[in-house]
Amino acid sequence: MSLDCNHKIIAEKIYLDNRPWEEALEEFLAAFPAESFRREEIIPVSRALGRRLVETATAAIASPHFPASAMDGIAVRSENTFGASDSKPIKIVLEKEGRIVDTGDEVPQDFDAVIMVEHLQVISPEEVEIRAPAIPGQHIRSIGEDINQGDPIVPAGTILRPWDLGALLAGAIAQVKVECQPKVAILPTGTELVQAGTVPEPGQLIEFNSTILKGLVEEWGAEAIVYPITADDEEALQKRVEKAIEEADIVVINAGSSAGREDYTAKIVTKMGTLLTHGVAIKPGKPVILGSIANKAIIGLPGYPVSTALTARLFLKPLLEKIRNLKVEDKKLEAKMARKIPSTLGVEEWVRVRLEKNEQTGEWLASPIKRGAGVIMSLVRADGLLCIPRSSEGVVAGEKVEILLLR
Numbered sequence: 001m002s003l004d005c006n007h008k009i010i011a012e013k014i015y016l017d018n019r020p021w022e023e024a025l026e027e028f029l030a031a032f033p034a035e036s037f038r039r040e041e042i043i044p045v046s047r048a049l050g051r052r053l054v055e056t057a058t059a060a061i062a063s064p065h066f067p068a069s070a071m072d073g074i075a076v077r078s079e080n081t082f083g084a085s086d087s088k089p090i091k092i093v094l095e096k097e098g099r100i101v102d103t104g105d106e107v108p109q110d111f112d113a114v115i116m117v118e119h120l121q122v123i124s125p126e127e128v129e130i131r132a133p134a135i136p137g138q139h140i141r142s143i144g145e146d147i148n149q150g151d152p153i154v155p156a157g158t159i160l161r162p163w164d165l166g167a168l169l170a171g172a173i174a175q176v177k178v179e180c181q182p183k184v185a186i187l188p189t190g191t192e193l194v195q196a197g198t199v200p201e202p203g204q205l206i207e208f209n210s211t212i213l214k215g216l217v218e219e220w221g222a223e224a225i226v227y228p229i230t231a232d233d234e235e236a237l238q239k240r241v242e243k244a245i246e247e248a249d250i251v252v253i254n255a256g257s258s259a260g261r262e263d264y265t266a267k268i269v270t271k272m273g274t275l276l277t278h279g280v281a282i283k284p285g286k287p288v289i290l291g292s293i294a295n296k297a298i299i300g301l302p303g304y305p306v307s308t309a310l311t312a313r314l315f316l317k318p319l320l321e322k323i324r325n326l327k328v329e330d331k332k333l334e335a336k337m338a339r340k341i342p343s344t345l346g347v348e349e350w351v352r353v354r355l356e357k358n359e360q361t362g363e364w365l366a367s368p369i370k371r372g373a374g375v376i377m378s379l380v381r382a383d384g385l386l387c388i389p390r391s392s393e394g395v396v397a398g399e400k401v402e403i404l405l406l407r
């Protein structure tokens, strides 16, 4: 918008779409074949948690790769122990017939059993007595007991878990070929914003949405690249977007999404690529922007923090899931509404709720929290989100609802 000389507001383009978000999302996802974002890289095993393994990894060495004692005690030759009993104890001369070993130590050659220290009677510093025979192989972890050299350790396609990484390292695999994480550029915008750590003057606001987004992006298995704050300046924003498109697969522009004088996102997407959606029928988060520039995905997330978080959840999460071919499951819970919440027909509304358990019935009771999209504390306080569908004018007290958990 702009002001004419009589200071009246002149509308340039105020209308936004009012599409169902599912329809906008479907069209958006269809614009990006997942394969076009998939790349592979070789990285140290220690950094590969949560990554998809591209090639089956086979053990370079066996584990253990030497016969290892499984207990603290002495290594013996089992043949020297046969016949030992309470009535006929056998003496073992240390350094000759027995060697002291701790758990994990190599069992010296020619020794084929370990007797636990609890089962020894010390006669002198050089001699111990045993009262039961040792079975050959007793308390010895043989070569390859865990992993044989050349054995497949983790099959291709596995999303690597902590113990997968441990097994790879045990098999002397130091590096693995994995799928790259999608890269998400996060561009906070707004002349009023100042970097966290700065004391804000009146009119200035501490920038924090990029930290929320970075956390979400990492939770959803992608790499976040947070850019410095861009002022509300069309040329500056365009330059940032050009750079971000070169560096990332997905560019998230935060704020500047609605119809204000300094809201440039939709304009820039239209100029540089294809604007698919500007505005969906949800509250909060209505002015979301979806598009593409040079085959990269562009998402304009509304600036209010709750709108930012919700629209990221609705549009960025599914795109990352498509690229990674992996769903990050939502946690849900059935609850009963503590009181009535009215909602606008035709708009899907997402309400933050607190949950309380009725210890007698075991039922969960959901109470709505303040609705403002600028109230970050509503997310801090909330246990979950309730979605009131477009077709509904609200929920009534006692109604059974499904809550998307935030904890």
Ligand SMILES: Nc1nc2c(c(=O)[nH]1)N[C@H]1C(S)=C(S)[C@@H](COP(=O)(O)OP(=O)(O)OC[C@H]3O[C@@H](n4cnc5c(N)ncnc54)[C@H](O)[C@@H]3O)O[C@H]1N2
Pocket: 188, 189, 190, 192, 193, 205, 206, 207, 208, 209, 210, 254, 255, 256, 257, 258, 259, 260, 263, 284, 285, 286, 287, 301, 302, 303, 304, 305, 307, 373, 374
């Ligand atoms: N005339 C109209 N005004 C507005 C409409 C509308 O349809 N017509 N939509 C409203 C809705 S709904 C939303 S949501 C907001 C979205 O606004 P923008 O995406 O353009 O964001 P801004 O106006 O720049 O910022 C809103 C608010 O959020 C703060 N903000 C922005 N970025 C950050 C950040 N990185 N960290 C922390 N806080 C941030 C910003 O300072 C503002 O206070 O528009 C309504 N207006």
Ligand code: MOO
Pocket: 282, 283, 284, 285, 286, 287, 302, 304, 306, 307, 373
């Ligand atoms: O869409 Mo806005 O996020 O309702 O306030």
